[in-house]
Amino acid sequence: MAGTALLLDADVDALAVPVAPAVPGESDLQPRAGTADAAARYGIALAELAERAGLTGAPGEAYTVHLPHPVGRREAGGEFPWHGLAPRIVLVGVGAGTPADLRRSGAALARATRGLRRVVTSVASEAGVQAPAAVRAFVEGYLLGAYRMPSQAAEPSPEDRESQRPAGQLVLLGTEDDPRADQIAAAVAEAGIAASATWLVRDLANTPSNIKDPAWLADQAVRLAEAAGLTVTVRGPKELAAEAFGGILAVGSGSASTPRLVTVEYTPTAEAPSGGWRHVVVVGKGITYDTGGLSIKKREAMVPMKTDMAGAAVALATVLGAAAAGVAHRVTAVLPLAENHVGGASYRPGDVLRIYGGTTVEIANTDAEGRIVLADALAFSDATLDPDVLIDVATLTGAASIALGKLQAALYSADPELVAALEAAAVASGEPVWHMPLVEEYRDAVHSDVADLRHVASDRSYGAGSITAALFLREFVGSRHWVHLDIAGPARASADKHEISEGATGFGARLLLSYLAAAV
Numbered sequence: 001m002a003g004t005a006l007l008l009d010a011d012v013d014a015l016a017v018p019v020a021p022a023v024p025g026e027s028d029l030q031p032r033a034g035t036a037d038a039a040a041r042y043g044i045a046l047a048e049l050a051e052r053a054g055l056t057g058a059p060g061e062a063y064t065v066h067l068p069h070p071v072g073r074r075e076a077g078g079e080f081p082w083h084g085l086a087p088r089i090v091l092v093g094v095g096a097g098t099p100a101d102l103r104r105s106g107a108a109l110a111r112a113t114r115g116l117r118r119v120v121t122s123v124a125s126e127a128g129v130q131a132p133a134a135v136r137a138f139v140e141g142y143l144l145g146a147y148r149m150p151s152q153a154a155e156p157s158p159e160d161r162e163s164q165r166p167a168g169q170l171v172l173l174g175t176e177d178d179p180r181a182d183q184i185a186a187a188v189a190e191a192g193i194a195a196s197a198t199w200l201v202r203d204l205a206n207t208p209s210n211i212k213d214p215a216w217l218a219d220q221a222v223r224l225a226e227a228a229g230l231t232v233t234v235r236g237p238k239e240l241a242a243e244a245f246g247g248i249l250a251v252g253s254g255s256a257s258t259p260r261l262v263t264v265e266y267t268p269t270a271e272a273p274s275g276g277w278r279h280v281v282v283v284g285k286g287i288t289y290d291t292g293g294l295s296i297k298k299r300e301a302m303v304p305m306k307t308d309m310a311g312a313a314v315a316l317a318t319v320l321g322a323a324a325a326g327v328a329h330r331v332t333a334v335l336p337l338a339e340n341h342v343g344g345a346s347y348r349p350g351d352v353l354r355i356y357g358g359t360t361v362e363i364a365n366t367d368a369e370g371r372i373v374l375a376d377a378l379a380f381s382d383a384t385l386d387p388d389v390l391i392d393v394a395t396l397t398g399a400a401s402i403a404l405g406k407l408q409a410a411l412y413s414a415d416p417e418l419v420a421a422l423e424a425a426a427v428a429s430g431e432p433v434w435h436m437p438l439v440e441e442y443r444d445a446v447h448s449d450v451a452d453l454r455h456v457a458s459d460r461s462y463g464a465g466s467i468t469a470a471l472f473l474r475e476f477v478g479s480r481h482w483v484h485l486d487i488a489g490p491a492r493a494s495a496d497k498h499e500i501s502e503g504a505t506g507f508g509a510r511l512l513l514s515y516l517a518a519a520v
Contacts, residue, residue, distance in 0.1 A: 014120070065090070204504075247372040262335040266323045332387070409485050
C-alpha cells in the first residue's frame with residue numbers, strides 16, 4: 001500500500017517522510033523515499049516548507065505539517081472519520097542515513113507524534129529496499145525516544161496522560177515486498193529487545209529510593225527472572241554473613257534496609273557445543289541510594305543518587321535480554337545491592353574489612369562504597385562461577401565523567417581482543433566507550449600499611465581517580481578476561497536528547513547485548 005494512500009485510512013494520524021541535507025554543489029534539501037509522493041498527492045512543496053522551517057536535514061530534526069483539512073472519504077453522516085484529529089505530515093531529518101543517524105531520526109519521530117494513534121513512515125526505506133540494520137536503528141531510536149519517566153503523581157490528568165503516551169502504532173512502509181522481509185522482521189524484534197532492556201534500566205534507576213531499597217530491587221529481579229524461566233538466587237543478611245561477604249555487609253550496615261546479593265543465570269536451551277558454552281558474567285554495582293555514609297555527600301550531590309544502582313540494573317537487563325534474544329552463551333548477572341546510609345552501625349574511615357575470599361581492605365572514604373561491594377561480587381564470581389569473561393559495570397567515579405564527559409563510558413581492560421569487541425559493540429549500539437589505561441605506576445595508590453589494599457589513594461597527588469579505582473577492582477578478578485565499565489557520566493542525563501532520556505539513560509544494556517550477539 002502506498003504511503004500517501006494510507007492517509008485515507010481513518011486510523012492513520014500522520015505520515016512521516018525523510019529529508020536529507022543538500023548534496024555538495026546544491027542548496028536544496030534532498031527528499032527521500034515517499035517525500036515526492038506525499039508532496040504530489042497534497043500539492044504541498046515539502047522541500048520549500050522544510051527550508052522555511054529552518055530544517056537542515058540533520059538527524060534528530062522533525063517538523064510537523066498540519067494539513068488544512070482531513071483528507072479521505074466522508075462517512076454517511078457527512079463527517080470525516082478522523083475522531084477530531086487532523087492528519088499531518090512529519091518531515092524527519094535523516095542526515096547521511098547511517099545507523100547512528102537513523103537512531104536519532106527514530107527518536108525525533110517518537111517525540112513529534114506523542115498522543116497519536118497510528119503513524120506510517122517511509123524513513124529507513126530507500127526506493128522500496130530497506131536494509132535490516134537501518135530498520136533496526138530507526139525502530140530502536142523510536143522506542144528509546146518514546147520512553148517517559150514513570151510518574152508518582154496520584155492522579156495525572158487524562159489529557160496529560162494521553163498527550164504524552166507514544167503513538168499507538170508505527171507502520172514501516174515498503175517491508176512486505178522486500179526480499180529481505182524476514183531479516184527486517186528479525187531486525188525489528190532485535191530493536192524491541194534492546195529497547196526493552198534500556199527501558200528496564202531506566203524504570204528501575206528512576207524509581208525513588210523510598211520505594212527502591214535492596215529488598216525491593218531483589219524482588220524485582222526475582223519476578224522478572226522467574227517470568228523469563230531463569231535461575232535466580234538471593235542472599236540476604238544471614239547468608240552474606242555466613243559466607244563472609246564483608247564488603248556488602250559493611251556498606252549496608254548504616255541503613256535500616258538490609259543488603260542483598262542476587263544472581264540470575266541464563267543457559268541456552270540448544271545443545272551445548274563440545275567445549276561447553278562460553279560463560280559471560282556481568283557484575284553490576286547496586287547502591288540503591290548513596291548518602292556517602294559517614295563521609296557524607298553535599299545535598300546537591302545526593303539528589304541523583306537513586307540512580308547509583310544503574311550498574312545492577314544494566315546487569316539484570318543484560319541477562320534478561322540475552323535470554324529473550326537466545327544468545328549462544330551462558331550469561332550470569334551478579335547484583336550486589338546495598339544502601340549506603342548514615343547510622344549508628346555505619347562503617348567508618350579507618351576500618352579494615354575482609355572481602356569475600358579473605359582479602360583485607362583499609363577504608364579511607366565511605367563514599368567510595370561502590371568498589372567495595374564490587375570487590376565482594378567480583379571475588380565471588382571469580383571463585384564460584386568460573387567465567388570465561390568477567391565484566392563489571394558501575395556508576396563508579398566522578399573522575400570518569402570529568403575525563404570523558406556525559407556521553408562516553410570509561411573502559412578498562414588489558415585484553416586487546418576483549419577491548420576491540422567492546423569497542424565494536426559500542427559503535428553498533430550507539431553507546432560509546434573510551435579505552436582507558438591501567439597505569440601500572442599508579443598501583444601504589446592502593447597500597448596499605450595495615451591491610452592488603454587501600455581502596456582509595458592515600459596520596460592525592462596521584463589523581464586519576466577512575467584509573468586507581470580500576471586498579472583496585474583488578475585485584476579481585478584473578479586471571480579472568482576482565483572488563484571494567486565506569487558509566488558514571490553517561491548513566492544520567494539532565495535533559496532529553498536524541499535517544500537519550502532525562503534522568504536515568506539506561507546506558508550499557510544495549511552495549512552489552514550487542515557484545516553478546518557478536519561474541520564468538
